[in-house]
Amino acid sequence: MKDKRITELLGIKFPIFQGAMTGVSDHRLAGAVSSAGGLGIIASSGLSAEELRAEIRAVRRMTSQPFAVNLMLMLKNCQELVEVIIEEKVPIITTGAGSPKKLMPLLKAAGIIVIPVIPSASIAKKMAAVGCDAVIVEGAESGGHIGKVSTLVLVQAALQAVTIPVIAAGGIATRAGVTGMIASGAAGVQCGTIFLASDECPISDSYKQKIVEANEVDTVVLGTAYNRPLRVLANYMTEQYFEREENNELPEELKSWVDQAFRAIETGDSDNGAMLAGQSVGLIHEIMSVESILNSLYDN
Incomplete structure (x- = not known):
């Protein structure tokens, strides 16, 4: 029997969240996902308060369906972003990089559903x-910043620890993957990498093509030297990174270099840019519309 807690709680058709990918998950992607019945999520990292306000309003021009904002709690302008989220009556937030404990009274008074990653x-x-409504447990298979535990083990461990809905994230890009996670007890899933290969995703065509061409062993983890492990597609930039790491370059210099690589990908430089991708990249073989992706993942 399907667990409808998360779809009923959030008012969405599919129990599928679109991951908040920094520099990628803007109104174009989030609005398309929400319009098609999933939970679109705006990534607020790197945005000013007014830029976030503009993104929220842009999503609302695209759809009347529920959407969320991802809030990285260690951002210097976190409080300003929270104020915008409340003023704009955002219904749902996902959080990362810290505990939302101190913000919970404010968020709950505003009627906001809080779901930490x-x-x-x-x-x-x-x-x-502390009163969160659900949790997203993100396994090491994911793209971007990762933890140490695989998704399957993490989901089972979380289900033993809590009674609130558990959303599985990491390594999920097929209907079989979604079905398997829900069969294991997850109330839903969060997918990131597969939405990179969508028509509506605002990344370069070269980045999308790399996603489609890659297989499951074509990602690497950077950043362990400065305790910020980051899974990306292997390319010339990652080869250079590991050479620098082997040459004992200082952690802060490595981090600065990776940050520059994020900026390179914005110009479509798939050789020198840091291309976020999870191990599920090997399961993705074509670029599709967001609507087609959601329908391929779940039989509603």
């Missing part, structure tokens, strides 16, 4: 205790 069952338990 977490890397362990022990943190899931803490998030349930």
Whole structure:
């Protein structure tokens, strides 16, 4: 029997969240996902308060369906972003990079559903205790910043630790993957990499083509030297990174170099840019519309 807690809680058709990918998940992608029945999520990292306000309003011009904003709690302008989220009556937020505990009274008074992204069952338990409505457990298969535990183990551990809905994230890009996670007890899933290969995703065609061409072993993890592991597609930039790491370059210099690589990908430079992607990249073989992706993942 399908667990309808998350679809009923959020008012969405599919129990599928679109991951908040920094520099990627803007109104164009989030609005398309929400319009098609999933939960579109705007990534607020790197945005000013007024830029976030503009993104929220742009999504609302695209759809009347529920959407969310992802809030990285260690951002210097976090409080300003929270004020915009409340003023604009955003219905749902996902959070990362810290605990929303101090913000919970403010968010709950505004009627906002709070769903943190977490890397362990022990943190899931803490998030349930502070009143979060659900948790997204993100496994090491994911693209972007990752934890240490695989998605399958993490989902089972979280289900043993909490009674609130658990959303599985990491390594999910097929109907079989979604079905398997829900059969294991997850209330829904969050997918990122597969939405990179969508018509509506605002990345370069060269980046999308790399996603389609890659297989499951074509990602690498950068950033372990400065305790910020980051999964990306292997390319010339990653080869250079590992050479620098082997030459004992200082952690802060490595981090600065990777940050520059993020900016390179914005220009479509798929050789020197950091292209976020999870291991599920090997399961993606064509570029499709967001609507087609959602229908391919779940039989509603």
